[in-house]
Amino acid sequence: MAIDRRSFLAGIGAAAALALSGGSARAGSPAVYVACARAGDGSQRVCGFTGEGRLLFSTALPERGHDVAARPGSDELVVFARRPGDWMAVVERGSGRVTRVVLAAEGRHFYGHGAFSADGRVLWATESRIETGAGVLGAYDCAAGYARIGEVETGGIGPHDLAFLPGTDRLVVANGGIRTHPETGREILNPGALAPSLAVLRPESGEVEEVVELGPDLADLSIRHLAVAGDGATVFGCQYAGDPLAVVPLVGVRETSGRVRLLEMPEDDLISMENYVGSVALDPSGAILCATSPHGSVAAFFERASGRYLGRRRMSDVCGAAPGDVAGTFLVTSGNDGVAIARVPPGDLADLGAELAGMVWDNHALRL
């Protein structure tokens, strides 16, 4: 669907936008988050808010957004259209003002996620080559107005989330394996033959160093979302597209050594996730991970190093998850139950109040 630029820009002018005072990293200031949401009037928005529940900005988007990436060393955020969308919007993190919108290249669509190089120079976005369904990473030169300067293949189809391994120029990419086409929207065009994988690649050269598959028994387990710890360990969350009554592991970790393991949960708890993880996040210490299931209305917690299961908490339609303010805490968002801080253990939830509860929070939340 094409964007009506003028109506989008008019919407931008009318957006409620309160200026953030100072940087988010200031000592003593609460954590600041960004997430997409639908407002009470039905409009699609990208919102900034504090970890204490105060809304900082709420900016209209032309269509539903998905994830947000923050450009290092700059005040720019990039909001990606939800797959199979064809735009991304550059937003000032202080004011929420949209400074530009960048359309997908001819013959490409976005998958909803992107990652900046550590120096903030290049943005890599997961995209699809519509004609073949091949997954690619589009490269955008941030300083040159996000001009698209090339693309590399991801070693799979349906790439979704991606993240740089800290301190390296290597990206880990979740090749979800699901092929879609803009004309058929979100319909899965390759059911029963998903071939998902986790790829590690050097985007500058396009060299795919490693492709991990989960084996033939889990061929329908789409790897979709990632969270990377400071030491490079990568947590991934999956969604199962096979037999709806099957019970399969949904959360895994790729160790820094490259070893991949799937985490175990007690069966009752695993079944309650309903074969679907919507987001994964690590707490500020990197020691605890959270996996959310909006289908099961459950947030589940694990110790990352040991893989030990720490229990679950019920929150209606919970999906977005991000690190909290201090070790052992997460921010979690819901489509119909507002925003809360989860503390692990014991996993109790502290609601962040009415201002945020009036919004329908979308799949992901980013801590700035």
Added chain:
Amino acid sequence: MRSPPTLAAALLATALVTAVAVGPVPASAQAPSPPPIDPQAAAIRVAERVLLPGYDDLAGATAAQEDAWRTFCAGATPRDAATLDDAFDIAADAYARIEPVRYGPVAEDFRYERLAFWPERRDAAGRALAQLEGLPDESLLAPERFPDTSVAGQGFTAMERLLYEEDTRAALVEGGAREARLCTIGIAIAHALAETSGEIADAWRDEALPALVADAQEGRRAATRLATDLLSGLEAIETLKLGLPLGESLDDARASRAEMWRSGRSARQIALNLAGLEATARALVDEDAALAPDTLRYLAQAERLAAQGPADIGEAAADPERRGRVLLLSAAIATARTAAAGEIPPALGIVTGFNALDGD
């Protein structure tokens, strides 16, 4: 001659057209105006008219079921299980009327799963029952410890299997080596159901309803959650209760994937789910049919189909002669859901959540 699949296709087409008509309107066309209905008042009405009486009924029926099990098991074998059947039917009826509601005390302490564990992934309830039967000592079956066992073995799903699976039913009626343990399990499940139901009923009266009355924000949140439960309840009937036995095609149909197929209650559960959802919709709009005309009409239509159609949803889904009626019911429910999605949230001035319905 009637041609059900064609009818179903026509209804589906109607649903699609309606979906387009009620799709999101551009933000520019929206003007903030007070909703016709105060959401807090709507949530309080649902609590007072549907949930409190519903959970009270459930608490009463499950307590009666526990009594029936204790009386039955105290009698000499062979014995007539009709009292257990009657008690189960009354309790399952009460459960079906409030099953789609996931807001409130039922969401705490995993009570929702304790009440029923369906669909049965990996034969979870069957395995939980086998595990309970094989326990070396019975102490885990005592009321204070039973909640620590697998939730799959604690609710209606396990109870239905215990009572209607041929071999366990025969052992309960005729007696023999397994009888004593199966009775202990039946009483434990019946007791757990009565406990859980009583806790929910008490918590609604003592905590949840007062909180709705005292706090407008909680009232608004409750209305949003109840409207979402209405929509996802309809979705669950369509995709799970009908979708699982229907499969993708006739070849893919699976009779034993219907809910409560052993007791022959599959269609009755759906009809009562729909009756409960209709009562919820009516309470939300305060019986003002003008605010949700299509929702109420299509819910009534789906309810009628569920009540008058095949009683054995699973068998019917796999039967070329009757499959069309199950498809028709599925299409009727999709139509009701589309109507409710278009009418209910605007009437309350709320937006309903969508991560679970439309994730990525």
